[in-house]
Amino acid sequence: MKLDLKDDLRRSIEEDIKKSFNLKGHKQNSKKYPVISECPVCHHDLEVVQLVCNHCSTEIKGQFTLSKFNYLDTEKLYFIEVFVKNRGNIKAIEKEMGYSYPTIKKMLDDVVVGLGYQLDGKEEKEEKEVKVDETPDTSRVEILEKIDKGEITPEEAAELLAKLK
Structure with a gap:
């Protein structure tokens, strides 16, 4: 079963955002949403500029960074969850996700690149040959x-x- 959740998640978040704000931009309800890292309109990176304490209502404004993981798409986050749950055991990951070893290896490489790291050049060349x-x-x-x-x-x-x- 291949996951194509990115577009579905984006649409769902866009709908939730539209429902939770009225035309003047005032929040209508207190429903909480997951942090999104990409603008649903123009698809550029979003920036966190305010933090609020739910207990005492303290507000802190500034420019805050998100984790590298916040910039990964839903499919990669799901893969990381399955990978960690199975303690990196490729056979168990293959069984749970229903993918072959080369596909699992490619997904892991995609996560590594998505986190901003480069793959070992030798490894890439060997795979291409x-x-x-x-x-x-x-x-x-x-x-x-x-x-x-x-x-x-x-x-x-x-x-x-x-x-x-």
Whole structure:
């Protein structure tokens, strides 16, 4: 089951925001919302500028930073939750999410990049290199199998197939 929650979450948040504010911008109810990091209108980063104590109503205004995790989309946050819950056990993650090892590895790489880190260059190059037999028929079959397993993208497969001709 693949998750495509980002658009659904964005729409839901936009609707909740519209419902909770009247035309003058005054809050109508006290329902709490999750912190969002992206503007639902223009999709640029949002900035936290006010904190309020629910107990004594103290207000602190300024420019506050969000965690790196606040900038990840819902699918990546869900993956992190499953990853931590399963203590990084790839087999358990595969079973829970219903994805293959290469897909889980790619999702982990996407989270690493999403947090602002770079992947090890050697690792990326090794993943991109696809070894195939010299026989064109066998190579085509191997390339198609690698697409099916999620080891390479269709674009990478097209490049490899073009090299065989």
